[in-house]
Amino acid sequence: MRSNWFNRLLISYLPVFFMISLSLLFMTYYTLNEMSRESAIRTNQALTSNIAKLLDSNLASMDALLLYEIRNNARLRDFFSDKAGPQQQFIDVQASAFLKEFVQNNPMLHSLYLYRTPDMTVLTPDTRTKLEQFPDREQIGLMVNSSEPYEWTARWLPQSLEDDSPGLPVISLAKTTNLQKLSILVANVRIELLYEWMTSMADRQLTFVHIMDQQGNLIVSTVEGAVTGTAANTSDVLAAAVSKQTGWIIASGNRNVGLFSFVSSQFYLWMGVAAFIVIAGFSWIIYVSRRQYKPVQDLISLAERARQGGRQAAAESAQEDEFKLIGAAIEELLDESNTLQEQQKELSIYHKRHLFLSLMEEVHTEANFGSYLAEEMQRLGIDKPVTGLLVSVVEIDSYEEFANQYRGDQHLLKYILGAAVKELTENQPYTVWTEWISNAKMGMLYLFHEGESVQEVYGRCEELRDWVANNLDFTVTIGIGSMAQRLESTAESFQGALAAVGYKFSLGMNRLIVPSDMSAQPKGELFQQLQYVRAISKAIRQGEDKWQAYYEEMLQALSGQLNTREDVISLMQVLVGYLQKDMAELGDEIHAMWMSEVHPSLQLILQEETQREVITAYRRQLQRGFEKISQLRESRSAHQQMHLIKQYIEERYDNSELSLSHLSEVFNFSTSYLSRLFREAFGMKFIEFVTKVRMDKAMELLAETDETIQDIGRNVGYDQSLTFIRVFKKHTGETPGQYRKKLRNESE
The missing domain is CATH 1.10.10.60 (Homeodomain-like)
Structure with missing residues (x-):
C-alpha cells in the first residue's frame, strides 16, 4: 500500500515542527542566558563592594595609625623639633629606628620616610640624606607645594637618581607633621598588596577586577598584561564600586564573554525573531491542515452512507469526531465479519469437544449412532475406516503446585504439551485426537485404520512423558486403557485409562501406567489395615516404641497392593482420628501440644501426591510427636x-x-x-x-x-x-x- 498521504503530511508538518522546536529552544536559551547575566551582575556587584570595603578599611586603618604616631610618638616630635641642638644626630637615629620598626610591624608598607623642611633633610629607616640627593624629591616638592589635602595617590616610586626606569608602583599618602614648617611624613603601600586582595576574593580564570583612578586610568588589575597608568577597558564591566577613602573605582566583570555579551545585547531581537517563527509555524499548520482535510471529508461522507443512515445516525455523526466516525463505520463492518467467523469457529470447537466427551462418557448402543459418528469423522477430516481405538489420559503431576507457579502461563504450557503430542504423532499411520477433559487431564484418542500395533502407542506415550520431563518444569503421568474395536466402545477404554492414571498414587508419578501394571498387583483391601491403625495409636498413647513395628507392617501391606488416593487418605484420616481421641486422654498439656504442633502437620501431609510421600511424611511426623510426648512425660515431677x-x-x-x-x-x-x-x-x-x-x-x-x-x-x-x-x-x-x-x- 502506498503512503502518499502520509508522506504529504510528514513533509508538511515535520519542517514546521523542527522550526518551532528550535525557536522554543532558542527562546529558552536566551531567557536562561539573560537570567545568568543578571546573576553575574549581582555577583560582581557584591565582589566590587567587598573589595572597596576591604580597601577602605585597610587604608583607613593605616591613615589612622600614622596620625596616631604623629600625635603621640615622642621620637617623631623630637625629629621635627627646633630645640634639638647638639643631640640632633641622636634624635635622627632614634627616629630612623622608629621608622624601621613601624615598617616591619606593618607588612602593608613598602617604605616610610620623613621630610624636615627647615634643613631639607629626608630620613628613611636606613639613611638620612638631603632633599637634592633623595630619589623621590620631585614627589616631596609636589606634596609640600600642594594646596590640596593629602590623599592616597597611585604613583611610581623612583629607586635611585641614576635609574631612568619608571620605578616601583605604589600608593602613597603624605601626612603633615608641622603645619608651619610644612614638614611631612610619607607612607608608600605596595601596589602588589592590592593585587593580592583582589585575587584572594575573585577567581582570575572567570572574573577580572580593575582598580582605576577617577580619570579611568588603571591602578592595578587582575588581567595579565594590563599596564598601570593606561586607560582601562570597561566594555565588559558588569559592576563597579567607588572607594570612599580614595575615590578610586573598583570595576569587575566576567572574562571571555564576547559571545555572551553579544547575545545578551541582542536579547530582545532574538526573542522577537523566535516569537515570529512560532507564530508563522502555527499559521502554516492551520493552512496545511485545511488543505489536507478535504480527503477526510470525502471519507466521512462514505462512512455516513455505510452506516445505518437516518436521522439517528446523522445525530450521532454530529456528536462524533471525524476519525471516530470513520473508525466506527469500518469497525461495524469488520465486527460483523469477525463475529460470524468467531461464531463459526466456536461452534466448530464446541461441537468437536462435545463429540469427544460424548464418546468418553458412556457406551452408545443406538442403532444410528455409528452412521452419525462416520459423518462427524468425515467432517473432522477423518475419512479412513476405524479398525480399533485406544484411549490414554495425560495428567499433570502436582497440579496445585503447577497452578500456583504458572498462574498466567498455564494455557501456554498446555498448548505446548498439545503441540508436543501433535509433533510426536505426526506422519504416523494412526490418527490422534486430543482434548482437555479437566484442568489437569488431557484425553488422547488413538484411532487405528490398518491394525496398527498397540506397542507403537506405548512408545509414543513414553516419548511424550520423557520429553516433558526433560524440557518442561513439570512432569506428567500417562494412563493407557484397553484396546476397543468400535467407536461406540470408546468409554470402556477411557474408563480404563482414567483408572490407570488414578493408581499413580501407589505406583508413582512421571511414568506410564498400562493395563498390565494394574493386573500385576491386587487391588487394595484397606479394611485389613485398620487393625494396624488402632495398634499404632494405642502404642503411641502408651509410650511404647513398638508403634514403629506396627507402622512398618502396615506400610508393607500397602506396598504390596494397588491403592487409590482416596482409600489411603481415608485410612490416614482414621489414624488421625484415633490419635486425636487418644491424646485427649493423656491430659491437657499433651493434648494441647498434639493439636497445635503435630495434628496440623498430619493434615497437610494428606495433600501429597503419592502414597510413598504420604506414608514417609506421616512416619516422620508421628516420630516427632512421639518424642514430644516422651519429653513432656519425662519433665513431670511424678x-x-x-x-x-x-x-x-x-x-x-x-x-x-x-x-x-x-x-x-x-x-x-x-x-x-x-x-x-x-x-x-x-x-x-x-x-x-x-x-x-x-x-x-x-x-x-x-x-x-x-x-x-x-x-x-x-x-x-x-x-x-x-x-x-x-x-x-x-x-x-x-x-x-x-x-x-x-x-x-x-x-x-
Missing part, C-alpha cells in the same frame, strides 16, 4: 514415681487385692490423684493396665504350662475362675480353653 508404681504392679499382679486403694496406701497418694497421674503417664486407666499385665502373663502360662484354668486364674490375681474366664475372653476374644487349644493345634 514421672519417676509412676514408673515405680508400674514396676510394683508388674511384680505383684498376682495379688487379688491389687487396687487403687492399695496403691494409694503403699505410695501415699490419693486414689483420684493417682488415677489421673496414671492415665497421663501411661495413656490408659489403672484397671486397663493391670488387666493387660495379667492377661499377658495368663497367655504365657496357657502356652507354656499344663496348669488348670482355675490355677492360672489364681496365679494372675483372680480368685474366681469365672471372673478370669470373662476378663480373658473380653481381652482376647476367646476363652482360656479355646486359646490353649488353638495354640496346640498350631504347634502340631
Whole structure:
C-alpha cells in the first residue's frame, strides 16, 4: 500500500515542527542566558563592594595609625623639633629606628620616610640624606607645594637618581607633621598588596577586577598584561564600586564573554525573531491542515452512507469526531465479519469437544449412532475406516503446585504439551485426537485404520512423558486403557485409562501406567489395615516404641497392593482420628501440644501426591510427636514415681487385692490423684493396665504350662475362675480353653 498521504503530511508538518522546536529552544536559551547575566551582575556587584570595603578599611586603618604616631610618638616630635641642638644626630637615629620598626610591624608598607623642611633633610629607616640627593624629591616638592589635602595617590616610586626606569608602583599618602614648617611624613603601600586582595576574593580564570583612578586610568588589575597608568577597558564591566577613602573605582566583570555579551545585547531581537517563527509555524499548520482535510471529508461522507443512515445516525455523526466516525463505520463492518467467523469457529470447537466427551462418557448402543459418528469423522477430516481405538489420559503431576507457579502461563504450557503430542504423532499411520477433559487431564484418542500395533502407542506415550520431563518444569503421568474395536466402545477404554492414571498414587508419578501394571498387583483391601491403625495409636498413647513395628507392617501391606488416593487418605484420616481421641486422654498439656504442633502437620501431609510421600511424611511426623510426648512425660515431677508404681504392679499382679486403694496406701497418694497421674503417664486407666499385665502373663502360662484354668486364674490375681474366664475372653476374644487349644493345634 502506498503512503502518499502520509508522506504529504510528514513533509508538511515535520519542517514546521523542527522550526518551532528550535525557536522554543532558542527562546529558552536566551531567557536562561539573560537570567545568568543578571546573576553575574549581582555577583560582581557584591565582589566590587567587598573589595572597596576591604580597601577602605585597610587604608583607613593605616591613615589612622600614622596620625596616631604623629600625635603621640615622642621620637617623631623630637625629629621635627627646633630645640634639638647638639643631640640632633641622636634624635635622627632614634627616629630612623622608629621608622624601621613601624615598617616591619606593618607588612602593608613598602617604605616610610620623613621630610624636615627647615634643613631639607629626608630620613628613611636606613639613611638620612638631603632633599637634592633623595630619589623621590620631585614627589616631596609636589606634596609640600600642594594646596590640596593629602590623599592616597597611585604613583611610581623612583629607586635611585641614576635609574631612568619608571620605578616601583605604589600608593602613597603624605601626612603633615608641622603645619608651619610644612614638614611631612610619607607612607608608600605596595601596589602588589592590592593585587593580592583582589585575587584572594575573585577567581582570575572567570572574573577580572580593575582598580582605576577617577580619570579611568588603571591602578592595578587582575588581567595579565594590563599596564598601570593606561586607560582601562570597561566594555565588559558588569559592576563597579567607588572607594570612599580614595575615590578610586573598583570595576569587575566576567572574562571571555564576547559571545555572551553579544547575545545578551541582542536579547530582545532574538526573542522577537523566535516569537515570529512560532507564530508563522502555527499559521502554516492551520493552512496545511485545511488543505489536507478535504480527503477526510470525502471519507466521512462514505462512512455516513455505510452506516445505518437516518436521522439517528446523522445525530450521532454530529456528536462524533471525524476519525471516530470513520473508525466506527469500518469497525461495524469488520465486527460483523469477525463475529460470524468467531461464531463459526466456536461452534466448530464446541461441537468437536462435545463429540469427544460424548464418546468418553458412556457406551452408545443406538442403532444410528455409528452412521452419525462416520459423518462427524468425515467432517473432522477423518475419512479412513476405524479398525480399533485406544484411549490414554495425560495428567499433570502436582497440579496445585503447577497452578500456583504458572498462574498466567498455564494455557501456554498446555498448548505446548498439545503441540508436543501433535509433533510426536505426526506422519504416523494412526490418527490422534486430543482434548482437555479437566484442568489437569488431557484425553488422547488413538484411532487405528490398518491394525496398527498397540506397542507403537506405548512408545509414543513414553516419548511424550520423557520429553516433558526433560524440557518442561513439570512432569506428567500417562494412563493407557484397553484396546476397543468400535467407536461406540470408546468409554470402556477411557474408563480404563482414567483408572490407570488414578493408581499413580501407589505406583508413582512421571511414568506410564498400562493395563498390565494394574493386573500385576491386587487391588487394595484397606479394611485389613485398620487393625494396624488402632495398634499404632494405642502404642503411641502408651509410650511404647513398638508403634514403629506396627507402622512398618502396615506400610508393607500397602506396598504390596494397588491403592487409590482416596482409600489411603481415608485410612490416614482414621489414624488421625484415633490419635486425636487418644491424646485427649493423656491430659491437657499433651493434648494441647498434639493439636497445635503435630495434628496440623498430619493434615497437610494428606495433600501429597503419592502414597510413598504420604506414608514417609506421616512416619516422620508421628516420630516427632512421639518424642514430644516422651519429653513432656519425662519433665513431670511424678514421672519417676509412676514408673515405680508400674514396676510394683508388674511384680505383684498376682495379688487379688491389687487396687487403687492399695496403691494409694503403699505410695501415699490419693486414689483420684493417682488415677489421673496414671492415665497421663501411661495413656490408659489403672484397671486397663493391670488387666493387660495379667492377661499377658495368663497367655504365657496357657502356652507354656499344663496348669488348670482355675490355677492360672489364681496365679494372675483372680480368685474366681469365672471372673478370669470373662476378663480373658473380653481381652482376647476367646476363652482360656479355646486359646490353649488353638495354640496346640498350631504347634502340631
